[in-house]
Amino acid sequence: MTSPAERVATEFAETFGGKPEGRWWAPGRVNLIGEHTDYNDGFVLPLALEQGVAAAARPTGDPVLRVRSVQQEGTVDVALSDIAPGVVSGWSAYVSGVAWALREAGHEVPGLDVVVDGDIPSGAGLSSSAALECAVAVAWNELAGLGLSRHDLAAVTQRAENDVVGAPTGGMDQMASLFGRAGHLVFLDMRTLEAEEVPFDLAAAGLALVVVDTQAPHAHVDGEYAERRRSCERAAEILGVPALRDVTVDALDAALTRLGDGAEAGLLRKRVRHIVTENARVLAVVAALRAGDDLRTIGPTLTASHASMRDDFEITVPEVDTAVQAVLDAGAHGARMTGGGFGGCVLALVEADAVEAVVRAVEAAYAAAGFRAPSAFVAVAADGARRL
Numbered sequence: 235m236t237s238p239a240e241r242v243a244t245e246f247a248e249t250f251g252g253k254p255e256g257r258w259w260a261p262g263r264v265n266l267i268g269e270h271t272d273y274n275d276g277f278v279l280p281l282a283l284e285q286g287v288a289a290a291a292r293p294t295g296d297p298v299l300r301v302r303s304v305q306q307e308g309t310v311d312v313a314l315s316d317i318a319p320g321v322v323s324g325w326s327a328y329v330s331g332v333a334w335a336l337r338e339a340g341h342e343v344p345g346l347d348v349v350v351d352g353d354i355p356s357g358a359g360l361s362s363s364a365a366l367e368c369a370v371a372v373a374w375n376e377l378a379g380l381g382l383s384r385h386d387l388a389a390v391t392q393r394a395e396n397d398v399v400g401a402p403t404g405g406m407d408q409m410a411s412l413f414g415r416a417g418h419l420v421f422l423d424m425r426t427l428e429a430e431e432v433p434f435d436l437a438a439a440g441l442a443l444v445v446v447d448t449q450a451p452h453a454h455v456d457g458e459y460a461e462r463r464r465s466c467e468r469a470a471e472i473l474g475v476p477a478l479r480d481v482t483v484d485a486l487d488a489a490l491t492r493l494g495d496g497a498e499a500g501l502l503r504k505r506v507r508h509i510v511t512e513n514a515r516v517l518a519v520v521a522a523l524r525a526g527d528d529l530r531t532i533g534p535t536l537t538a539s540h541a542s543m544r545d546d547f548e549i550t551v552p553e554v555d556t557a558v559q560a561v562l563d564a565g566a567h568g569a570r571m572t573g574g575g576f577g578g579c580v581l582a583l584v585e586a587d588a589v590e591a592v593v594r595a596v597e598a599a600y601a602a603a604g605f606r607a608p609s610a611f612v613a614v615a616a617d618g619a620r621r622l
Contacts, residue, residue: 238286238287238288239259242288242290242351243290245290245302245304245349245351246347246349249309250300250347253292254290254292255292255293256290256373256376256377256621257288258288258369258372258373258376258620258621258622259286259288259619260287260364260365260367260369260372260411260412260618261282261285261286261365261617261619262282262287262352262360263283263360263361263365263407264443264572264581265278265280265410265572265573266443266536267279267512267516267535267570268280268406268513269512269539269572269573269574269575270463270466270512270575271513271516272404272424273403273404273424274404274477274478274479274513275425275476275478275479275480276477276478276516277423277424277479277513277520278422278516279421279422279432280407280420281418281419281420281613282411282413282420283354283360283614285353285360286369286411286616287350287351287352287362287368288351288622289348289349289366289369289370290350291346291373291377293347293377293378295344295345296345297314297315297344298311298312298314298345299311299314299329299333299348300345300346300348301329301330301348301350303350305351305352306325310324310326310330312326312330314334314337314345317331317333317337318334319397319398320400325366328370328399329348331367331393331394331395331398331399332374332391332394333346333374334394335390335393335397335398336390339386339389341380341382343374344378346374346377348373350369352365355609357451358573359575359578360445360573360579361407361410361411363399364395364403364407364408364411367395367408368408368412369619371387372619372621375387376621384412384413388405388412388413388427389405392408395408402463403574409422409427410618411618411619413431414616414617414618414619415615415617416615416617417433417434417435418431418433418434418615419433419615420432425477425479432520432524434529436586437586439528439529440585440586441530441567442585442586442588443581443582443583443613444561444584444589444592444610444611444612445572445579445580445610446581446596446608447578447610448551448553448554448577448578448579448580448605449553449608450554450576450577458549458575458576459574462547462549465505466505466506468502469493472493472494472502473489473492473506478510479513481509483514486506489506489510490503504545504547505546507542508543508547509547511538512542515535515538518535519535532583533568534567534568536568536569536570536583537569537570539570540571543570543575544571547575549574549575549576550571550576551575551576551577553603553605553608554577554578554580556596556600557596557600557608558571558580560595560600561580561592562582564584564594564596565588565592566582566588566592567583567585569582589612593610
């Protein structure tokens with residue numbers, strides 16, 4: 235089977251003629267822990283995946299973006315000057331949004347012929363959209379000689395997703411795709427945008443990180459994600475803090491009391507409790523990894539994160555909860571939903587020789603519940619966006 239990198243080169247020649255100027259790659263990501271903390275100025279701990287998106291690109295003499303996806307019919311043509319929020323829709327908005335964000339930031343970018351393809355399961359919550367944005371962004375950055383840093387590119391790609399695509403995401407996905415490193419997690423402070431590589435050698439510990447695609451429908455551009463963000467911003471406003479990151483675990487009870495009474499206050503208390511305790515869990519896992527603790531010890535913290543997402547942030551669905559319980563019953567050291575929620579994937583920290591048994595346990599639980607059969611793979615921490 236050919237790889238996405240091979241397919242984009244072949245498709246480029248067939249679509250545009252000749253060879254591309256180059257090929258670029260950006261990985262998807264799976265978040266070990268730290269969910270919905272990114273837009274609260276908090277802490278996240280993702281890893282870049284081996285799966286990702288490839289882009290074959292060549293600058294053109296006219297200010298037009300011509301983009302084709304190997305997985306879609308037809309080529310989308312749009313003048314760079316016509317790209318704006320609300321104008322472009324569908325998958326091509328992720329690509330054209332990058333051009334718009336670069337131009338909005340004051341950078342001159344040439345027109346581009348580009349073909350993209352990837353091997354990230356679409357809709358699984360593994361950030362195929364961020365990988366697409368980052369692959370195109372690093373290509374444009376190099377082809378136009380912009381000299382932008384990884385932090386600059388993260389800001390550009392997040393703005394593309396927020397303003398052109400219309401998804402109110404917090405930037406963690408793009409940072410993970412750009413800053414990933416093989417054999418490491420990426421510890422991100424989403425307020426300062428500091429990125430630290432934290433060693434994560436599962437193989438040496440005899441462990442594996444299994445990612446189960448629950449096959450439940452998943453979408454970020456919807457009212458539920460936006461509602462969670464609005465709730466967090468409302469709670470921060472009531473508490474008089476810049477963001478919920480500024481509420482510590484020690485101050486949590488007092489903060490919850492200050493939110494008052496009534497239906498809205500009850501909802502806000504749950505949202506705040508998740509964000510504050512989730513930040514604490516991220517910091518606890520990072521501390522354990524820095525100290526060289528047995529990686530198995532972080533398992534219960536992963537499971538506690540899932541309970542918080544289920545009960546306080548209310549972003550899980552039956553398929554997700556079933557998968558988590560199945561892998562825990564099969565002996566996983568810890569498990570949690572990963573991603574924005576309402577579908578997507580579950581990750582499980584398991585013994586390396588137990589991967590097959592854990593996957594079979596999920597398949598059996600799904601069959602018993604009448605759900606669509608899940609799929610699974612072992613996640614391996616890979617390098618971030620780069621030229622191939």
